[in-house]
Amino acid sequence: xxxxxxxxxxxxxxxxxxxxxxxxxxxxxxxxxxxxxxxxxxxxxxxxxxxxxxxxxxxxxxxxxxxxxxxxxxxxxxxxxxxxxxxxxxxxxxxxxxxxxxxxxxxxxxxxxxxxxxxxxxxxxxxxxxxxxxxxxxxxxxxxxxxxxxxxxxxxxxxxxxxxxxxxxxxxxxxxxxxxxxxxxxxxxxxxxxxxxxxxxxxxxxxxx
Numbered sequence: 001x002x003x004x005x006x007x008x009x010x011x012x013x014x015x016x017x018x019x020x021x022x023x024x025x026x027x028x029x030x031x032x033x034x035x036x037x038x039x040x041x042x043x044x045x046x047x048x049x050x051x052x053x054x055x056x057x058x059x060x061x062x063x064x065x066x067x068x069x070x071x072x073x074x075x076x077x078x079x080x081x082x083x084x085x086x087x088x089x090x091x092x093x094x095x096x097x098x099x100x101x102x103x104x105x106x107x108x109x110x111x112x113x114x115x116x117x118x119x120x121x122x123x124x125x126x127x128x129x130x131x132x133x134x135x136x137x138x139x140x141x142x143x144x145x146x147x148x149x150x151x152x153x154x155x156x157x158x159x160x161x162x163x164x165x166x167x168x169x170x171x172x173x174x175x176x177x178x179x180x181x182x183x184x185x186x187x188x189x190x191x192x193x194x195x196x197x198x199x200x201x202x203x204x205x206x207x208x209x
Contacts (some may be wrong), residue, residue: 023124024139024155030105030181031157034158037097037178039085042068053087056100057178064121072174076114086176089168096177099167102129106166106180107155113142113172122170126156126163134162155179 017156024030037054045051045067049060059067069088071081080086089095097106110124125136133155143150155165168175176195 010146021039021117022157023152024105024107024157025145025153027153027155027179028080029157030107030155032104034179035104035182037180038176039068039087042067044068044070044084046164047142050098053097053119053178054161057180058098058100059087060098061087062091062093065093065095066090068176072172074111074113074143074172074174076116076145077111077141077143078150079080080111080149080151080174084147084176088175089170089173091143092171094167094169095173096165097178099163099180101182102161103163104159104161105155105157106163107153107176108166108168108175108178109151110154110168111143111151111174112170114140114142120171122154122168122173124156125167125169126136126158127167129163129164131164134158151176167176 004012027034036053037057039053042053046064047061047067048063049058051059051067053059064089068085071079072083072088073079087095099106106126110122112120113121119140121138121140123136123138124131128134135155135158139152139154141152156163187189
């Protein structure tokens with residue numbers, strides 16, 4: 001009987017396994033409850049950090065990084081500005097955001113400098129608890145050369161909450177409206193809990209019989 005119970009539990013766990021990790025290009029793909037970080041509380045702060053940009057979220061960046069930037073020329077990708085504050089890198093650099101609690105998904109509305117004759121990419125990477133890269137993607141954002149505040153949502157969704165930080169690297173990177181999933185129980189967790197309680201009840205009932 002016990003072997004059957006454990007076998008059933010194993011099958012249930014396999015059936016409830018979440019989808020593989022993925023690069024996401026739509027904020028709605030972060031299906032769990034999310035928190036939003038904007039940079040409206042900053043005004044042209046040049047810093048490499050660490051700086052708390054929201055409760056439980058720490059910013060670090062390369063020299064020349066700016067929190068609360070309000071104007072960036074992005075070459076063939078247009079301009080950012082006149083629509084609130086954002087985070088921006090200077091030249092080739094990294095903008096990184098670290099989380100006090102591990103998260104399963106994170107992303108932001110982003111863009112980068114672009115040159116018509118030489119394609120440039122942004123590198124989006126997430127790191128685990130040991131500061132090792134657990135996933136990375138290259139992506140080229142293409143927007144109207146005459147556009148304002150255009151960009152692309154880019155993020156990473158993982159099967160479990162193992163992301164400690166996310167970084168955006170490239171030339172003239174700009175980031176706004178950072179979103180990350182908050183620590184709420186997933187439906188799989190509730191299902192497994194209910195299944196476990198049911199199996200324990202079955203064992204207890206058998207012992208009483």
